[in-house]
Amino acid sequence: MRMLLxxxxxxxxxxxxxxxxxxxxxxxxxxxxxxxxYYKVSPWDSFSKVQAFFQVMGMxxxxxxxxxCAIIAEQELTAGRYQAMLAVTGRRTAFxxxxxxxxxxxxxxxxxxxxxxxxxxxxxxxxxxxxYGFYWIAAAVMAGGSVFLYILxxxxxxxxxxxxxxxxxxxxxxxxxxxxxxxxxxVWIFVPAVWANRLTGYVMFAYSTVEEPTVSLDGAVxxxxxxxxxxxxxxxxxxxxxxxxxxxx
Numbered sequence: 001m002r003m004l005l006x007x008x009x010x011x012x013x014x015x016x017x018x019x020x021x022x023x024x025x026x027x028x029x030x031x032x033x034x035x036x037x038y039y040k041v042s043p044w045d046s047f048s049k050v051q052a053f054f055q056v057m058g059m060x061x062x063x064x065x066x067x068x069c070a071i072i073a074e075q076e077l078t079a080g081r082y083q084a085m086l087a088v089t090g091r092r093t094a095f096x097x098x099x100x101x102x103x104x105x106x107x108x109x110x111x112x113x114x115x116x117x118x119x120x121x122x123x124x125x126x127x128x129x130x131x132y133g134f135y136w137i138a139a140a141v142m143a144g145g146s147v148f149l150y151i152l153x154x155x156x157x158x159x160x161x162x163x164x165x166x167x168x169x170x171x172x173x174x175x176x177x178x179x180x181x182x183x184x185x186x187v188w189i190f191v192p193a194v195w196a197n198r199l200t201g202y203v204m205f206a207y208s209t210v211e212e213p214t215v216s217l218d219g220a221v222x223x224x225x226x227x228x229x230x231x232x233x234x235x236x237x238x239x240x241x242x243x244x245x246x247x248x249x
Contacts, residue, residue, distance in 0.1 A: 066169020
C-alpha cells in the first residue's frame with residue numbers, strides 16, 4: 001500500500017506538466033456554468049433540465065476518458081518507452097497507480113461537475129424537482145459505472161496508440177447517445193459506454209417526484225460489477241506479461 005501511494009504521488013507530479021489536472025477542474029466549472037446560464041432562459045420543465053444535463057455529461061465522459069488515457073500513455077512513451085513502468089520491481093503497482101490516478105481524477109471531476117450544477121440549480125435557482133442528495137449519489141454512480149472504461153482505454157492506449165483509444169472514445173460517446181433512446185432497451189447493460197448514463201437516469205427517478213419506471217437494475221449492477229472486476233484482473237495479468245511493444249511499432 002505504501003508503495004502504491006508513493007507511485008500515485010509520483011504520477012500526480014508528472015501530470016502537472018500536462019493539461020490533465022487543469023482539465024479536471026476547468027471542464028466541470030465550464031459545463032456547470034454554461035448549463036445554469038442556459039437554464040435561466042430555457043422553457044424546459046425542471047425535470048427535463050436535470051435529465052438533459054446528466055445525459056450530456058454521460059455522453060461526453062467516454063470521449064474524455066479516451067483522451068486522458070491517451071495523454072498518460074503518450075507521456076510514458078516519450079519519457080522512456082514505458083521503462084518507468086516496466087523496469088520497477090512491483091510492475092503491477094506501477095500499472096495500478098496509473099489506473100487509480102485516472103479513476104480518482106475522474107471521480108473528483110464528476111463529483112465537482114454534479115455538485116456545482118446541483119448547488120446552483122437547487123439553491124441558486126430554487127429548482128427542487130430532485131433532492132439535493134441526488135447530485136452526490138448521481139456523481140458516485142456515474143464514476144463507478146465508468147471504471148471499466150478507464151481500464152479498457154488505458155490498456156488500449158498503452159498496448160496500441162493514442163489514436164485507438166481516442167477513436168473508441170468518440171464511438172462510445174455516440175453509442176451512449178443512441179442507446180439512451182428506445183434502441184437501448186434490453187441491450188444497454190452489455191454496453192459499458194452507456195452504463196453511467198443509464199444508471200444515473202434511473203437513480204434520478206428515485207430522488208424525484210416523477211413516477212419511477214418499473215425497471216429492475218439488479219441485472220445491470222451485477223453485469224457492471226462482474227465485467228469491471230474481470231477486466232481489472234485481466235489488466236493486471238497483461239501488465240505482468242507486456243514487453244512494452246505498442247501498436248506504433
